[in-house]
Amino acid sequence: MIGQTTRRLIGAAALALMGTAGAALAYPDGPVTYVIPFNAGGESDVTARYQQQRFRDLTGQDLIIQYLPGAGGAQAWSGLNGINGDGQTIMGTNLPHIVLQPMxxxxxxxxxxxxxxxMFHFTPDxxxxxxxxxxxxxxxxIDAAKAMPxxxxxxxxxxxxxxxxANQIFMNETGVETTYIPYTGTGATETALVGGEVDVLWGYTTVAVRQEDSTRVLAVATEERHPLFPDVPTFKELGIDMVxxxxxxxAVPASTPEEVRTELSDIIGKINGDPSFRxxxxxxxxxxxDVPYAExxxxxxxxxxxxxxxAEQLRAQQ
Known part of the structure; x- marks a missing residue:
């Protein structure tokens, strides 16, 4: 028979262990490193900066941004699963990059x-x-591209x-040929356009906002005109089927436990739902x-x- 005193000691020990286990599952339990697979200044970086303070407000932990540019993001993504899956290192992810690159x-x-x-945002072309x-x-x-293929x-x-x-669809839709010049990130493309390295830029509405004093937007790839650019036509208005x-x-390393994946998803969802952030x-x-982990x-x-x-058309160019 276990005496009353012994039972109390066992119960106290069990409660202590439960407390320890609960603390171990708390996420995050320290600063989180947020790896951006591109140069500073692009959309991934800007968003991370906006998320940074709100992450701290929600979790009490710092979100430390690091950059690992190269190969259009592939340098970082190829090393993702070599990172410890404790949730303390997370990584920005982009579509269509992570689909088309392996294809x-x-x-x-x-x-x-x-x-x-x-997945927390979409930037129209x-x-x-x-x-x-x-x-x-x-x-x-179009006229210039037809005159000079x-x-x-x-x-x-x-x-x-x-x-x-976007460039490939534009060529498909208009029958023209342009020469696509790739850069290491959105920030680098902005410098290339303003500096005269390229004739036109496939950017996003976000780039257009940042560079509104030095650039002009000719069209946007949205269903309806963008509220920030009411005078700019959509490609569809121009008879070009581009949206x-x-x-x-x-993203997180594959070894990250399900509960941590879900907890991180919930945190990012709360940030996305913050009216001031939106x-x-x-x-x-x-x-x-708003595409959480469950979806x-x-x-x-x-x-x-x-x-x-x-994908096949892009493959033919390589």
Whole structure:
């Protein structure tokens, strides 16, 4: 028979162990490193900066941003699963990059290797030129490209990216040929356009907001005119069937426990739901979406199907 005193001691020990286990499962239990697979200054970086303080407000922990650019994001994504899966290191993720890269080359990872836990925004494609550009309209770009096949240079962020896809769809729809020039990230493309390295830029509505004093937007790839650019036509208005852009979210190493994946997803969802965060993002040209971890498989299946259709054309260029 176990005496009353012994039972009390066992009960106290059990409670202590439960408390320890609970603390071990608390997330996050220290600073979280947020790896951005691109250079500073692009959409992934800007969003992370906006998320930073709100992450601390929600969790009491710092979100430390680090950059690991290279190969259009592949350098970072190929090393994702080599990181400790304790949830203390997370990584930005982009579509269509993580679908098209493995389809068209060997980037060192497969799409299914990337464990996305949340997709939080969408940035519509925008065709942009410098203020001093002779191209005043999309038709001017088309006319120039027809007169000089391959002579019009179009900048964009990386190959097999949303910008690359936009350029290919534009060529398909208009029958012209442009020369696509890939850069290491959105920030680098902005410098390339303003500095005269390229004739036009496949950017996003976010880039157009940042560079509104030095660039002009010729068209946006949305269903309706963008509220920040009411005087800019959509491609569809111009008879060009283009609606698209880039999706961004957060991924974790494959070894990350399910409960941590869910907890991180919930945290990012709360940040996305913050009215001040939404206002800040929308003012900068972002379109917020909410795809939590529980809905990610269905979302990814849909996007993979959509990107597969363009993959063969991009492969033929490589």
């Amino acid at each position: 068209l080359q060997d980037p060192g990872y497969a799409t299914e290797d990337i464990t996305n836990v949340y 925008a065709l942009m030129v410098r203020n001093d550009s002779p191209y005043q309209s999309v038709q001017d770009v 391959g002579g019009v240079t179009a900048g964009g962020s990386a190959t097999n990216s949303a910008n690359h896809v 698209g852009g880039a999706y961004r979210g957060i 206002e800040q993002m929308e003012k900068d040209g972002y379109a917020l979406i 990610m498989d269905a979302f990814m299946a849909e996007r993979i199907e959509a990107y597969t259709a363009i």
